Amino acid sequence: MTSADAVQFGPPEAFGPDLSAPDLSTVDPLAPSRDEPPPRPGPARPGPAGLNLSTLAPLAPGRDEPQPGTARGGMVHIVGSGLMGASVGLGLVGRGGIVTLEDPSPAARAVAVQIGAGRERRPKDGEPDLVVVAAPPDVTAQVVAEQLGRYRQAIVTDLASVKAVILEDLRKTGVDLSRYVGSHPMAGREKAGPAAATADLFLGRPWVIAATGRTSQAAIDTVRQMAIDLGAHPAYLDASAHDQAVALVSHAPQLLSSLTAKALINAEPGALELAGQGLRDMTRIAASDANLWATILAGNGPATARVLRAVREDLDRAIAALDLGTDNATLGRALLELTGLIADGNRGVEQIPGKHGGAKRQFDKVVVMVPDKPGELGRLFQEMGRLGVNLEDLQLEHGAGQLVGLAEISVPPGAGAGLALDLEEQGWRILR
16 A cells, blocks of 8 residues: 555545644654664654653644545454444444444444444455554554454554553564554543444544654555544654653543542542532543553553652642641741642643634633523523524533532623623523
């Protein structure tokens, strides 16, 4: 398969929104190693906590057009039919792709087939164009090697959320790395299994492509095209930089959420009755699959541990400040330290990209009391539509025993005051 033969996995009219991938000619996805040439120098982009993101390609608006001579209707074989594998299958089948499924669990495979994520392979099926390995990280390298050996022409990618340890294990096996490209869609749910799969799981999400120095351009192009077909934004990092990045934005937050939720196990029921949206937001991902996350964290242990050590230093500072108490002689020091830590958190939140990427925009916020009965939230949205006000973001909060919910609506700057008055005229109660 040449670079011009990268497979497009659905008819163009079935693609999702027009999205873009950067030009690979300006981005070096290669990780340095003993047997690979060093990457071409690129402009340095300082990242958080000293993370070097110089190999991360910017995400630009617009459509990444298929390469000239792109083949259509390529067959994809998915190994692993859990949440991620079944979601890939649903997305590709929905775009007219041919998808076959394999899973060591007959029950999981049967559910994935039943929901329309693909079909089982048939004796007359030819070799797939692309194999997608959606297996737990601790067995991903083994499965990738098996698929490279089974299908001698197919390109093989994996969806694991760690990359360096998988690449290291594959190098030890001596498999053909020209047909392998690691990848990682930055998407997921706290629910697991094929029953939780959805065709739009990757829509608008980054999809990291972590090529090696031996990966062919055809393999990169093929995986990139699949990501685009599924509505994702391709981005390019080498395996080590990927693992550092996800340790900061995914793996450490998962563990911190789980530890916060763990503190609730022996809480008094009366205390939990006071829980608000802040606690729910912080602990939402603590409901994730424990066994899967244990393998992810172990596979990215050193990078995640570095992030947690930095957090531990700040926790020690916070504990020391809290231990000063409210004595007049020490209260000023405690307040100064705590204010500094919280202000640094404010600055960190500001670094998170906004709704469509890039700098985060500031929105007006309107808090509306919504009766807890069917159709009320929909009625609020219809009223906003009638008034011509765009909903930029929404947060819902319910207190224990309350018959109303609080809807915090984010709207374009300058639109909040007028919207609040208009809604009040229609009988909605606004919290000032």
